[in-house]
Amino acid sequence: MSKLSEKGSLQAEPAEQLQLEQILxxxxxxxxxxxxxxxxxxxxxxxxxxxxxxxxxxxxLLAILTPLIPLQSPIDxxxxxxxxxxxxxxxxxxxxxxxxxxSEGRLTTQLQAVESxxxxxxxxxxxxxxxxxxxxxxxxxxxxRVVGHPFNQLxxxxxxxxxxxxxxxxxxxxxxxxxxxCGTDQLGRDVLSRIMWGARVSLTVGIVATLxxxxxxxxxxxxxxxxxxxxxxxxxxxxxxLYSVPFIFVVIxxxxxxxxxSVKKRLEQFGINQLTVFYLIIGAIYWLTMSRxxxxxxxxxxxxxxxxxxxxxxxxxxxIVFRHLVPNVLGVxxxxxxxxxxxxxxxxxxxxxxxxxxxxxxxxxxxxxxxxVDALSSVKLFWWMVVFPGAALALTLFALNFLGDGLRDAxxxxxxxxx
Amino acid sequence: MSDVLSFIGKRLLWMVAxxxxxxxxxxxxxxxxxxxxxxxxxxxxxAIERQMEARYNLDGSYVEQYFDYLGGIVTRGDLGWSLxxxxxxxxxxxxxxxxxSASLAVFALIFAIVLGVxxxxxxxxxxxxxxxxxxxxxxxxxxxxPNFVLASVAILLFVFGLNIFPAAGWGTLxxxxxxxxxxxxxxxxYIARLARTGMLESLSREHVRTAIAxxxxxxxxxxxxxxxxxxxxxxxxxxxxxxxxxxxxLVLEQIFALPGIGSHFINAALQRDYTxxxxxxxxYTVILFVMNSIVDLSYAIIDPRVKLQ
Numbered sequence: 001m002s003k004l005s006e007k008g009s010l011q012a013e014p015a016e017q018l019q020l021e022q023i024l025x026x027x028x029x030x031x032x033x034x035x036x037x038x039x040x041x042x043x044x045x046x047x048x049x050x051x052x053x054x055x056x057x058x059x060x061l062l063a064i065l066t067p068l069i070p071l072q073s074p075i076d077x078x079x080x081x082x083x084x085x086x087x088x089x090x091x092x093x094x095x096x097x098x099x100x101x102x103s104e105g106r107l108t109t110q111l112q113a114v115e116s117x118x119x120x121x122x123x124x125x126x127x128x129x130x131x132x133x134x135x136x137x138x139x140x141x142x143x144x145r146v147v148g149h150p151f152n153q154l155x156x157x158x159x160x161x162x163x164x165x166x167x168x169x170x171x172x173x174x175x176x177x178x179x180x181x182c183g184t185d186q187l188g189r190d191v192l193s194r195i196m197w198g199a200r201v202s203l204t205v206g207i208v209a210t211l212x213x214x215x216x217x218x219x220x221x222x223x224x225x226x227x228x229x230x231x232x233x234x235x236x237x238x239x240x241x242l243y244s245v246p247f248i249f250v251v252i253x254x255x256x257x258x259x260x261x262s263v264k265k266r267l268e269q270f271g272i273n274q275l276t277v278f279y280l281i282i283g284a285i286y287w288l289t290m291s292r293x294x295x296x297x298x299x300x301x302x303x304x305x306x307x308x309x310x311x312x313x314x315x316x317x318x319x320i321v322f323r324h325l326v327p328n329v330l331g332v333x334x335x336x337x338x339x340x341x342x343x344x345x346x347x348x349x350x351x352x353x354x355x356x357x358x359x360x361x362x363x364x365x366x367x368x369x370x371x372x373v374d375a376l377s378s379v380k381l382f383w384w385m386v387v388f389p390g391a392a393l394a395l396t397l398f399a400l401n402f403l404g405d406g407l408r409d410a411x412x413x414x415x416x417x418x419x
Numbered sequence: 420m421s422d423v424l425s426f427i428g429k430r431l432l433w434m435v436a437x438x439x440x441x442x443x444x445x446x447x448x449x450x451x452x453x454x455x456x457x458x459x460x461x462x463x464x465x466a467i468e469r470q471m472e473a474r475y476n477l478d479g480s481y482v483e484q485y486f487d488y489l490g491g492i493v494t495r496g497d498l499g500w501s502l503x504x505x506x507x508x509x510x511x512x513x514x515x516x517x518x519x520s521a522s523l524a525v526f527a528l529i530f531a532i533v534l535g536v537x538x539x540x541x542x543x544x545x546x547x548x549x550x551x552x553x554x555x556x557x558x559x560x561x562x563x564x565p566n567f568v569l570a571s572v573a574i575l576l577f578v579f580g581l582n583i584f585p586a587a588g589w590g591t592l593x594x595x596x597x598x599x600x601x602x603x604x605x606x607x608x609y610i611a612r613l614a615r616t617g618m619l620e621s622l623s624r625e626h627v628r629t630a631i632a633x634x635x636x637x638x639x640x641x642x643x644x645x646x647x648x649x650x651x652x653x654x655x656x657x658x659x660x661x662x663x664x665x666x667x668x669l670v671l672e673q674i675f676a677l678p679g680i681g682s683h684f685i686n687a688a689l690q691r692d693y694t695x696x697x698x699x700x701x702x703y704t705v706i707l708f709v710m711n712s713i714v715d716l717s718y719a720i721i722d723p724r725v726k727l728q
């Protein structure tokens with residue numbers, strides 16, 4: 001009965017139905033703007049921050065693709081006539097240094113020669129039957145691959161991916177290498193290529209250490225904030241105490257132990273090198289502020305009305321935490337991340353300057369700056385050794401700072417729908 | 420008043436707890452390090468080695484050493500003997516180096532506060548002008564350039580280029596000035612940004628509008644009504660600023676060849692002079708803790724809304 005009357009009324013007023021449909025259409029046109037879309041839109045409008053983001057993405061890409069770029073060798077020393085060369089456009093080619101004893105002074109021919117030797121040895125290996133002879137051949141193949149290989153003379157400690165990328169680069173560019181447009185250093189190495197290889201280490205230190213601090217800080221802060229009560233009180237008191245510990249000095253203390261040869265050897269048995277420990281230690285001291293920030297956020301959010309509302313309509317605790325609490329905390333965390341990375345990178349530079357950070361033949365921006373500062377003297381101005389690495393570091397830090405400021409404005413919910 | 424006293428008392432207790440924590444960490448690290456301090460030296464007869472170990476308190480179990488050393492520090496304030504500097508106790512090294520480092524840090528902090536606050540106030544009052552933009556760009560540069568690069572360039576420029584400052588040495592005001600400026604510059608940059616933000620926020624407050632509306636001269640408004648409120652973030656930054664200055668002094672004392680505890684600490688760390696390094700870490704902890712407490716205290720005095728706890 002009632003159904004009938006409803007139908008009747010709908011049919012009776014087609015004008016109203018039309019209007020309803022129109023409203024429906026309109027409401028479907030309107031799209032909800034999520035917190036992130038809104039933030040993204042505001043970030044795009046902030047031109048400096050947006051540019052900074054592009055700069056950072058470009059830098060990261062360059063650092064990842066460094067082995068593909070036709071750079072000179074970052075570690076091959078030339079003490080005869082390439083020390084302290086000012087920036088030059090004179091062309092250079094890989095493997096041309098006489099001391100390398102590459103055949104024809106070219107990387108490509110040497111690579112071919114070594115590889116054909118290895119191939120010949122492998123064929124020989126197949127024909128041999130006695131265990132002893134096989135072992136001997138296997139030894140010499142290994143020797144050719146590791147010590148005699150031209151790549152190991154021009155680069156240090158290439159991983160499998162970088163190795164493949166280097167091969168690709170040789171296949172594409174042959175012996176061509178970008179001239180020393182940033183000059184050479186005190187040992188005749190190309191500064192440009194050292195900056196690019198150093199970027200990999202410096203950026204990795206910044207990112208990995210910050211991620212370590214993120215993991216510790218967010219979980220610590222979230223636990224303290226979520227449980228509240230005496231757990232919160234105890235955990236935060238610990239943080240307060242740790243704040244007064246001059247960690248930089250403790251880190252220096254720790255780094256000196258790790259520098260000890262026997263400790264180094266023992267760590268290497270576990271497959272840990274000094275750099276890994278370095279990341280972990282830096283990460284482990286930068287989590288304090290992060291945990292405070294996250295705890296404060298969680299504390300203020302868990303009694304908010306939108307959480308209450310979600311609970312009322314029957315959302316599970318997991319959904320509340322991941323769908324409602326975490327995204328709200330994430331904004332602050334991201335902002336804090338972009339501001340922690342520069343601090344960590346400066347700290348790396350600082351430790352490398354004191355000779356306690358990255359050690360050669362690894363290279364980082366801090367180490368390059370140390371070399372540059374050591375080479376600064378009033379007698380002769382080797383400015384390129386300071387200016388270029390310094391500019392690279394400063395540019396990265398600028399971009400991170402501006403991006404952090406921009407993100408803070410963009411993710412601030414108070415600014416929502418304002419501009 | 421009793422508020423303040425109980426605050427100071429509580430802080431002292433916390434400082435003792437923190438120092439004990441730092442001492443324990445350092446002690447464990449020191450003993451974890453392989454080999455005794457004398458194992459790398461040329462071999463001495465066992466009897467003499469025993470005597471040396473007795474003098475440096477290395478005989479006995481680790482637990483005994485831990486409490487002996489702790490007891491020495493607590494009862495006599497004795498941090499033991501330096502392992503590398505001939506015939507120096509750690510206390511003597513600190514007594515010699517601390518005045519140098521302290522005066523350097525104080526000069527740097529004063530410079531940073533004066534320059535930072537001035538720049539921040541000017542750029543907030545003249546917001547949007549060329550002065551504002553250029554000062555804020557300078558502030559970002561100051562934050563992004565490592566201390567040691569700044570110092571090296573400054574030496575090149577002012578010592579060798581313009582001959583304004585002496586190259587090295589310690590004692591006269593002129594010799595303190597350049598390292599202190601280099602040390603204070605990044606802190607000044609940070610303070611300038613904080614002061615500017617604080618000023619802008621406080622300029623938009625209603626009591627400031629009232630002050631302007633009733634016709635007070637601009638300088639009176641800024642100095643009496645805006646500045647005090649704007650200084651709160653700067654004051655709360657002074658604790659971290661001290662930590663930063665102390666850290667920076669490690670590098671700068673090295674570059675300018677100053678005989679402060681910073682350069683001693685680095686040398687101690689590099690040469691594995693464990694007792695000296697531990698003494699330095701404890702000293703730095705005390706300095707940092709005292710500075711943080713002073714900042715908290717002054718914060719409560721400036722801002723009546725803040726309660727001490």
